[in-house]
Amino acid sequence: MTITSGIDVxxxxxxxxxxxxxGDQERCLGKRVERVRQRDPLKLAGDIxxxxxxxxxxxxxxxxxxxxxxxxxxxxxxxxxFYSMTTHARGAIYLNPGSRxxxxxxALHGRxxxxxxxxxxxxxxxxxxxxxxxxxxxxxxARYLGIAQDEIGSLSQRADNPEKVSGICAVLAETxxxxxxxxxxxxxxxxxxxxxxMADRLAKLLKTLGSLDGTVQMTGGLALDAGLVDAMKDAVVxxxxxxxxxxxxxxxxxxxxxAALWGAFxxxxxxxxxxxx
Amino acid sequence: xxxxxxxxxxxxTTKAVLMDENKEVIGRGITNxxxxxxxxxxxxxxxxxxxxxxxxxxxxxxxxxxxxxHSAEFLAALERNFRLIxxxxxxxxxxxxxxxxxxxxxxxSIAGPLQEAxxxxxxxxxxxxxxxxxxxxxxxxxxxxxxxxxxxxxxAEAVAREMGIALDMVLNAYDKSIIExxxxxxxxxxxxxxxxxxxxxxxxxxxAADGEGDFAAMIESALGIELEETYLVGTGYGRVTxxxxxEHIRSEILCHGLGAHMMYPGTRTVLDIGGQDTKGIQIDGHxxxxxxxMNDRCAAGCGRYLxxxxxxxxxxxxxxxxxxxxxxxxxxxxxxxxxxxxxxxRDRLSLGEKREDILAGLHRxxxxxxxxxxxxxxxxxxxxxFTGGVAKNEAAVRELRKLIQENYGEVTININPDSxxxxxxxxxxxxxxxxxx
Numbered sequence: 026m027t028i029t030s031g032i033d034v035x036x037x038x039x040x041x042x043x044x045x046x047x048g049d050q051e052r053c054l055g056k057r058v059e060r061v062r063q064r065d066p067l068k069l070a071g072d073i074x075x076x077x078x079x080x081x082x083x084x085x086x087x088x089x090x091x092x093x094x095x096x097x098x099x100x101x102x103x104x105x106x107f108y109s110m111t112t113h114a115r116g117a118i119y120l121n122p123g124s125r126x127x128x129x130x131x132a133l134h135g136r137x138x139x140x141x142x143x144x145x146x147x148x149x150x151x152x153x154x155x156x157x158x159x160x161x162x163x164x165x166x167a168r169y170l171g172i173a174q175d176e177i178g179s180l181s182q183r184a185d186n187p188e189k190v191s192g193i194c195a196v197l198a199e200t201x202x203x204x205x206x207x208x209x210x211x212x213x214x215x216x217x218x219x220x221x222x223m224a225d226r227l228a229k230l231l232k233t234l235g236s237l238d239g240t241v242q243m244t245g246g247l248a249l250d251a252g253l254v255d256a257m258k259d260a261v262v263x264x265x266x267x268x269x270x271x272x273x274x275x276x277x278x279x280x281x282x283x284a285a286l287w288g289a290f291x292x293x294x295x296x297x298x299x300x301x302x
Numbered sequence: 303x304x305x306x307x308x309x310x311x312x313x314x315t316t317k318a319v320l321m322d323e324n325k326e327v328i329g330r331g332i333t334n335x336x337x338x339x340x341x342x343x344x345x346x347x348x349x350x351x352x353x354x355x356x357x358x359x360x361x362x363x364x365x366x367x368x369x370x371x372h373s374a375e376f377l378a379a380l381e382r383n384f385r386l387i388x389x390x391x392x393x394x395x396x397x398x399x400x401x402x403x404x405x406x407x408x409x410x411s412i413a414g415p416l417q418e419a420x421x422x423x424x425x426x427x428x429x430x431x432x433x434x435x436x437x438x439x440x441x442x443x444x445x446x447x448x449x450x451x452x453x454x455x456x457x458a459e460a461v462a463r464e465m466g467i468a469l470d471m472v473l474n475a476y477d478k479s480i481i482e483x484x485x486x487x488x489x490x491x492x493x494x495x496x497x498x499x500x501x502x503x504x505x506x507x508x509x510a511a512d513g514e515g516d517f518a519a520m521i522e523s524a525l526g527i528e529l530e531e532t533y534l535v536g537t538g539y540g541r542v543t544x545x546x547x548x549e550h551i552r553s554e555i556l557c558h559g560l561g562a563h564m565m566y567p568g569t570r571t572v573l574d575i576g577g578q579d580t581k582g583i584q585i586d587g588h589x590x591x592x593x594x595x596m597n598d599r600c601a602a603g604c605g606r607y608l609x610x611x612x613x614x615x616x617x618x619x620x621x622x623x624x625x626x627x628x629x630x631x632x633x634x635x636x637x638x639x640x641x642x643x644x645x646x647x648r649d650r651l652s653l654g655e656k657r658e659d660i661l662a663g664l665h666r667x668x669x670x671x672x673x674x675x676x677x678x679x680x681x682x683x684x685x686x687x688f689t690g691g692v693a694k695n696e697a698a699v700r701e702l703r704k705l706i707q708e709n710y711g712e713v714t715i716n717i718n719p720d721s722x723x724x725x726x727x728x729x730x731x732x733x734x735x736x737x738x739x
Binding site for chain 2 (some may be wrong): 063066172194204
């Protein structure tokens with residue numbers, strides 16, 4: 026049995042998981058997520074990693090492969106690093122073996138990834154160099170409205186007349202919300218409007234990946250946002266992309282899970298190579 | 303005394319200028335814009351009236367005249383005490399509001415611990431409040447939202463850790479409350495607050511009044527002067543929704559042009575870098591606008607860009623310029639988007655690049671965008687006036703001077719310390735003319 030861990034250092038949150046892998050048996054030992062909130066992400070990642078190990082009764086030395094992804098490359102104690110595309114693809118397969126594409130929506134980027142049944146990346150596309158329509162954008166707005174992250178989804182689902190927003194700068198979003206609030210637009214309608222514009226962009230991104238079969242697994246922090254998931258389901262129909270959109274309660278850990286599993290894979294290969302040599 | 307009020311409702315801040323009949327500015331006030339435009343306008347003009355009171359106090363106390371050396375100190379102490387009283391009042395309101403939030407369903411399961419956490423946080427906030435307003439104290443900003451917000455965050459993080467409760471829940475109680483508190487118009491009688499500030503000050507330091515004459519009596523007589531609001535003109539980003547009738551509203555381009563002209567009559571080109579827009583304006587010898595250009599809807603190149611970077615670095619906005627000035631090797635910033643530039647900043651910092659070099663690069667980036675807007679508006683002829691909040695930033699000014707000279711040769715560049723009030727100043731002059739005409 027091999028113990029591996031995956032640390033996904035994102036712009037908005039740090040995600041850490043620990044796995045026990047034996048053959049094709051993959052067992053999650055523990056997981057933790059913490060929002061960065063203006064703290065030093067690297068220090069925070071180390072702290073959360075140690076917290077998780079302690080919680081699962083492990084020591085750093087027990088971990089055969091500590092894999093990082095996202096911005097985690099700078100962590101001094103890691104064994105290896107994997108790119109986000111590969112970790113999210115692999116993580117999505119773990120969460121839902123039927124998925125053949127990933128829609129990763131994080132704090133800054135939206136990513137669409139097409140992969141095979143083993144998590145090998147076949148193609149990927151990212152949103153442009155502007156943070157409008159990103160998780161950060163949504164967070165700014167929610168903060169201003171005094172809405173916690175976990176309330177966004179259910180509020181959005183209560184919208185009756187969504188307010189159209191298009192390509193507003195994430196930084197100026199706050200001003201825009203001031204205007205919307207002063208015009209008497211309700212929080213649900215503001216949030217749903219943003220979800221719809223985000224979903225429209227993401228659906229276009231999916232379309233550029235070419236023909237898709239299997240389901241599209243949503244990953245990243247916003248995959249837990251039921252409002253965005255709903256909007257996404259509507260948007261693919263509108264954009265005539267014939268796929269099923271799915272989410273998973275652990276979708277936020279997809280990158281970390283993928284890193285841990287790729288870590289186990291690489292560890293085994295290195296061990297095999299060492300034995301052969 | 304007749305006064306004329308100009309209000310510039312900007313995207314991030316709302317400014318007010320109080321002008322007297324002699325075209326002299328007697329008070330300036332600024333606050334952050336919020337979802338209730340009426341409140342923002344009201345708070346800004348109240349701030350201007352407070353500032354006008356201090357102008358009247360200064361006159362009554364003969365500040366600046368020979369033989370009145372202590373009166374300046376007395377006034378400075380009075381202002382600090384006055385601000386502290388205001389801050390503590392709003393803090394009480396914030397605490398009450400936060401506690402009310404805990405009745406909501408989402409907080410029910412941990413209402414007890416949260417209530418305790420809030421008690422501790424607010425006790426700490428109150429304890430340190432006096433030091434925030436001590437002589438020579440530096441604050442990140444002068445707005446309640448910024449001061450209370452940044453200190454709340456610091457204490458919440460510590461308290462949540464000490465108590466082992468979720469930081470997000472504590473911050474959420476604050477997020478839900480601050481907008482409510484901010485949108486409540488300031489209460490209480492101003493004169494009464496001044497009197498309490500004087501009393502508080504004398505109680506703390508009985509020597510404060512040992513000066514030239516009876517300070518308290520002089521303050522009292524200055525409070526007796528009535529400030530009559532004769533006419534009001536509003537402008538700015540939010541002007542369409544200002545709670546005034548149409549004849550009380552002017553376009554912000556017109557107000558900025560006129561304001562810049564009033565500060566420097568030789569002005570022909572104005573660059574205004576505000577919170578969310580950057581404008582290049584060409585005016586004639588009477589301050590009348592001939593041409594202008596604005597940025598599109600993106601925060602890169604605007605004041606918010608620097609505000610965002612300051613937040614990222616956990617610094618005050620006014621600290622950015624001095625730090626950037628220490629660089630002689632500005633980094634080349636690749637990101638355009640403000641949020642991405644923030645991420646790039648973090649990356650570069652973690653790679654060990656110097657903070658001052660990155661900051662200098664960010665300042666250069668914002669000015670480069672401004673230069674392109676100026677050129678689209680018709681370039682620069684003599685004289686050039688730089689207005690808006692960013693004109694206070696020495697690193698931005700250094701970069702601007704360099705680029706203006708490279709592109710347009712030797713031209714006079716004017717920068718007024720009160721440049722952020724340019725739009726409100728123009729508006730107050732429109733108000734004065736409306737009555738004078």
